[in-house]
Amino acid sequence: MGMGLKGILWGAAAAALILGTSYAKAAELSFLGWEGYADDSFVKEFEATTGCKVTATYVGSNDDFAPKLAAGGGNYDIVSVSADTTGVLVAAGLVEPLDPSKLEHWNDIYDVFRKAKGINADGKIYGVPLTWGSIPLMYRTDKITETPDSYAALWDDRYKGKIALWDDKSAIYNTARLLGYDNVYSLSDEQLEAVKAKLIAEKPLLRKYWTTAGELINLYASGEVWISNTWGGYQVAELQKQGIPVKEFLPKEKADGWVDNWMIVKDSPNADCAYKYINFTTSARGQCGISTVTGYSAANPVAAKECMTPEEYKDKHQDDINYVNSLVMWEQPDRLDVYTNTWNAVKGAE
Template identity: 40%
Template sequence: MGHRLLAALLIGCFSLAALWLPARPAAAAGCTLTAIVWEGYTDPSFTKTFEEQTGCKVKATYAGSSDEMFAKFRAGGGRTYDIISASGDITERLYKAGLVRPIDTDKLQNYSSVFQSFQGGKWNTFDGKPYGVTFAWGPNVLVYNTKAVKSKPQSWDILFDPAYAGKISLPDNPMTIADVALWLGKSDPYDLTTADLAEVKQTLLELRPNIRKFWTTAGELANLFQSGEIVLAHAWPLTYTQLSEAGFPIDSVSPKGKLTGWTDSWMISKNSRNPEVAYQWIDYILSGAGQKGVIEVTGYSGATTLGAEAVGEARAHELFMDDLSLHSQINMWQSVKNYDQWVQLWNEIRS
């Protein structure tokens, strides 16, 4: 009887492990999975489990913008990095540049748990084939120091208040132009004419005196808050999470109808040296453990039913993972046809 009970327990343990590890040989000991990612997506708190179970180390490089991520990934001809956590503004660029391979979803045991509306999403599916797997998403939010900003902001207009001259920060990213376009009431913030861009430029020039610094990483932005250099910022939820855990007086708001955001996908390099390990990593991040790890570190929303179960009903509801209603309200980053004009405008503003 005892042997049968022990056997049953062992079978159960192996079944749980199979929830994220594909049924194929473990990676060779000493292998390295190279990745270029947004901050927090390979945090040791959950990456360690993957490394222990596969014997493969994850070596990640953080990028501060999609342009930086794309440039570094392309520089090595897709050989420097096995995998990339691409947002919707560069997924198509990676595909058109021939840098990424189609995803064989049959190699992912947890792919069926990806929210149905995220399977075949327009942000990572090209020519009828999936080139990426969605694993996280979220809005760009307004973050503020509650001791310095007494009343809860109601709109992005507060960034223009002369009372905060030299006290705000914006992301050093041309995609911020889309946010300004929304503030100006443009219906499609990613389809801007030359006249639209001129209007955006004028608005940014008016805002320029209030900008202390353009931030590149969430950690850098958190330091700007903690040093007292800034009190307001256009930010990722990650900065709010970091400062909250540090006991800093911080809060965030998401002005309705005026939000941009990102739906992030894992994409595998066409010339990856470790494609099978890349598939194992993706499967792990889709699992309950992987999703919970990403969510706890970043404060972003997950993309799978396994993730929703892992964080619990209440937390899943807070992150809109139970109905995805917030996702439909966010103007998600996407490819921009006249992006060279956006880059030129942005360089003029930040200089």
């Protein structure tokens, strides 16, 4: 727990080198990442046209990637990693630089995402942006009749026992903004202590720390949870399909913003299938396939325009990159190990 970031990265890299020896079979693509990025609605088409079979393992937090890869990196070929964690995998040597000549849609992706420091290092590209969005709050409109507009709603005594919070260190970012701190990725020890105290004070009000989209959907559908943060689009759409009245909102303190990126695991024997999947999912068929399933915005606006209706294109802010600037886009914290330890201390507190 007290190990510095450098030690964590060296340990992860060493474990990957020692343990990453059993690789997926040829013509198979083992995917580690977020729900919705390997859905049958478009994966079956990809498999039929390429001969590459996709096997998916899902994560519930960006903190899952490094330890899973370190414990058996050879079990995976491709990962979908958010921008606050890509640099960790690059520094640990767990992913490999990409060949730009093999990226068919690279130049069509939003420039701001392509130039992100988390996927660029030493003049090399390590990630391909896939989707983006916000981390809004969500609530049941049949249970909460007022219109909340702040993160403070997650500390409201009126909702005691009906609040859920994502089990992820990003809770530190939005709690810091609630406390009036703008430097959410470079918080001082004193500021982190204040954030920790605020989050611990919330614990008696919580029903659950949720970890997967499916878990949160079930908590809302059963009536166990009325308000929470959410991944944006995906969970609200699934609940509305079930007739559960929910609504999202961006808090007045500003919402987190994120970009998920494809990265190829170092020494993957199935890099050919990985490049094919990257190209498929950044094409019009893949971008709209994923966007339809998840509700997320597409990283390739050129492809999105080919397959979205004008209304959907506008609703998902594909024509308004300034929307990104209204969000606090995720970055790797300056002291990642300290942030991780702070979040673990919150969860472990009585």
